Amino acid sequence: MIDSEGYRHNVGIILCNDQGRLFWARRAGMNSWQFPQGGIEPDEDPECAMFRELYEETGLLNRDVEVIGRTKGWLRYDLPKRFIRRRSLPLCIGQKQLWYILHMVSTEEHVRFDCSDKPEFDEWRWVDFWHPLHEVVFFKKQVYRQALTELGAYLVSDAVPINPDGFLAGKRLKRRYQRGRT
16 A cells, blocks of 8 residues: 555564564575565554564464564655656555564474465574664665664663664663563
């Protein structure tokens, strides 16, 4: 669904394990890595879209994860001009995303990429919390930083600082893994 401003409504998924490491996937046939994400269908609830995309892209079901949190509002990024399909209507200039952070409660054996006609990913790995900022395509970097900063508050620990410098509102964080809203 593309809104009147030209933004495609979308959900982004940050999936973490017990160690606070994140699920990082390679786009099929490319050397491009990202978090699972996908469009919200007309009249689809964002959380339903998130669970649908999670299954289509990773094979994980609702029972394989626990929803820890979601961004308070929409995060946007613009597509570079060379990626805008000018002949496709309605014109899409970027993505408007709600981001979810999930905790994987099942085993890694449940991850599979054959749950859709055209798999998004062909490989995955666990990475340190801030690693995606070093590998994501340049035009998504700011949204990734915003999502990780906001949702990282749910995973605060010495191993997973709330920002790359390890500070939140000027205070060093010393709490261990924390689930629930702050």
